[in-house]
Amino acid sequence: MPDNKANIIYVGSDKPLMVYIPPCLETLNVCGEVTIAARGRAISHAVDVAEVLRNRFADVGVQSIEIGTQEVDEGRKISTISITLS
Numbered sequence: 001m002p003d004n005k006a007n008i009i010y011v012g013s014d015k016p017l018m019v020y021i022p023p024c025l026e027t028l029n030v031c032g033e034v035t036i037a038a039r040g041r042a043i044s045h046a047v048d049v050a051e052v053l054r055n056r057f058a059d060v061g062v063q064s065i066e067i068g069t070q071e072v073d074e075g076r077k078i079s080t081i082s083i084t085l086s
Helices: 021-031 040-056
Strands: 008-010 034-039 062-071 077-085
Touching (some): 021 040
Parallel strands (some): 008 034
């Protein structure tokens, strides 16, 4: 996951997809780039948020995608993704 926390939007799976679009757009306008991060079952929501932004706004493009695994309680592992748009 990226080090600069000022431009990271963490996506969960419990809220509707469109809740994450305005904060992403605001971060894009202020910082010039936004990183959408998610873990586990929320990964598909993060991809959907990135696709909505990329398809609805012509000047938004994918800069990088990072995938990984984090170890949580007692050796359990959970998948992670971070998508950087600019």
